[in-house]
Amino acid sequence: MFNDIGPLELVTLIVLAVLVFGPDKLPKVIQDVTRTIRKIREFSESAKNDIREELGPEFKDFEFEDLNPKTFIRKQLDNEDLGLKEIRNGFDLKKEMAEVTDAVHSRDSDTSSASSVGSSGGRLDMTKKPETPDPDDRPPFDADAT
Numbered sequence: 001m002f003n004d005i006g007p008l009e010l011v012t013l014i015v016l017a018v019l020v021f022g023p024d025k026l027p028k029v030i031q032d033v034t035r036t037i038r039k040i041r042e043f044s045e046s047a048k049n050d051i052r053e054e055l056g057p058e059f060k061d062f063e064f065e066d067l068n069p070k071t072f073i074r075k076q077l078d079n080e081d082l083g084l085k086e087i088r089n090g091f092d093l094k095k096e097m098a099e100v101t102d103a104v105h106s107r108d109s110d111t112s113s114a115s116s117v118g119s120s121g122g123r124l125d126m127t128k129k130p131e132t133p134d135p136d137d138r139p140p141f142d143a144d145a146t
Contacts, residue, residue: 048064
């Protein structure tokens with residue numbers, strides 16, 4: 001619950017509590033706080049049990065922690081029915097990248113030898129060139145636009 005509180009912060013909280021409540025009232029305050037926390041937990045558990053009973057037997061394995069999106073996705077990805085672990089284990093990224101690299105390098109050597117005859121010096125010109133219209137072609141006329 002208090003995993004992110006360091007030792008210095010804990011000592012500071014204790015000293016502050018002693019200064020605010022006093023050493024003689026501090027044990028009573030601690031008892032009241034723990035009793036309140038215990039009652040809140042009991043109320044929360046009874047509410048969860050009531051909701052589970054109202055949902056019926058088809059939701060007997062329902063956990064409220066599954067409503068957290070991260071937990072839900074993690075649980076679904078770890079599900080054995082989908083076979084995602086087999087897919088994940090069968091996919092070798094290094095092998096796939098090596099194949100792609102080999103294919104690119106072999107294609108570059110093939111295209112550079114074939115296109116070295118052209119005027120671009122081994123490079124393909126992929127820029128879009130404007131088309132020259134035929135003198136007989138008229139642009140479309142829209143009477144409503146004028």
